[in-house]
Amino acid sequence: MSVVLITGSSTGIGRLAALTLARAGHSVYASMRGIDARNAATTAEFERIAAAEGLDLRAVELDVTSQESADQAVRSVVAHAGRLDVVINNAGHLYVGYVEAFTDDDLTHLIDINAVGAHRVNRAALPYLRAQRSGTLLYVGSTIIVTTPPFLGPYVASKAAFDALAVVTSYEASQFGIETSIVMPGAITQGTSHFPNASRATDDAVTAAYAVLDPLVARNEEATASLVRPGIDPDPQVVADEIARILDLPRGEKPFRSVVDFTEAGVDHVMAFADLTREAFVERLGFGETLRLGA
Numbered sequence: 001m002s003v004v005l006i007t008g009s010s011t012g013i014g015r016l017a018a019l020t021l022a023r024a025g026h027s028v029y030a031s032m033r034g035i036d037a038r039n040a041a042t043t044a045e046f047e048r049i050a051a052a053e054g055l056d057l058r059a060v061e062l063d064v065t066s067q068e069s070a071d072q073a074v075r076s077v078v079a080h081a082g083r084l085d086v087v088i089n090n091a092g093h094l095y096v097g098y099v100e101a102f103t104d105d106d107l108t109h110l111i112d113i114n115a116v117g118a119h120r121v122n123r124a125a126l127p128y129l130r131a132q133r134s135g136t137l138l139y140v141g142s143t144i145i146v147t148t149p150p151f152l153g154p155y156v157a158s159k160a161a162f163d164a165l166a167v168v169t170s171y172e173a174s175q176f177g178i179e180t181s182i183v184m185p186g187a188i189t190q191g192t193s194h195f196p197n198a199s200r201a202t203d204d205a206v207t208a209a210y211a212v213l214d215p216l217v218a219r220n221e222e223a224t225a226s227l228v229r230p231g232i233d234p235d236p237q238v239v240a241d242e243i244a245r246i247l248d249l250p251r252g253e254k255p256f257r258s259v260v261d262f263t264e265a266g267v268d269h270v271m272a273f274a275d276l277t278r279e280a281f282v283e284r285l286g287f288g289e290t291l292r293l294g295a
Contacts, residue, residue, distance in 0.1 A: 007089055111161055138182075139181070
């Protein structure tokens with residue numbers, strides 16, 4: 001069983017993954033901001049479940065917008081467990097609104113959380129994984145980088161940056177025996193707090209100028225939910241189960257990508273072709289070894 005650090009574990013997929021992996025026998029460090037403050041209730045819930053079910057599960061303080069916080073979280077995991085095997089970059093936030101109405105600070109802040117945050121966590125963890133020449137970086141990405149729906153512009157941009165960083169990091173990490181898997185959930189409107197907790201653009205004047213489009217934005221969540229065919233249960237637990245399945249696979253057999261999409265948008269086919277094209281290009285460059293797991 002593995003020692004696992006998960007970011008963004010207070011709600012949604014992160015919370016479900018933490019519980020699922022702990023119940024599968026892994027040692028899980030479920031990180032979030034404010035374990036003694038804003039997320040004290042989640043911390044207490046994890047403690048209660050761990051005690052009742054005999055799980056190796058605990059909350060860890062980690063703010064992905066702070067390198068110091070990421071460094072301290074990883075140090076605390078290694079100090080407590082003696083090692084670190086898996087990092088699951090899951091933390092993220094949603095913006096809804098008109099692209100023009102998001103200021104440069106708005107956009108920068110979201111990219112800082114959703115993309116740079118994962119990079120900070122990787123910078124904290126990779127020295128340990130490189131030293132032991134093993135480990136897994138698992139990213140919870142999104143099909144949105146392909147589907148690119150309206151009214152979610154900054155979020156689309158941030159998840160595209162997140163995905164690109166995961167890919168280019170994988171080339172280098174692979175040469176130290178570190179595997180990469182990117183799990184891409186499709187749009188999910190139940191069992192997560194993405195839509196209810198979404199932020200809005202801060203330029204109210206520009207937002208007002210787009211008022212004619214407000215009815216479209218107002219039914220964004222409803223429209224997204226309607227993409228799921230009747231009879232299909234879009235339960236985010238399926239994503240947590242896929243994460244657990246991937247981590248249970250033998251070294252060297254984990255998929256680089258896995259799409260879990262209740263909306264059946266065809267992103268799996270697009271990404272399969274895109275990754276084949278990318279890998280062929282890397283091979284032509286003469287860097288094919290970076291596509292394969294080093295010793």
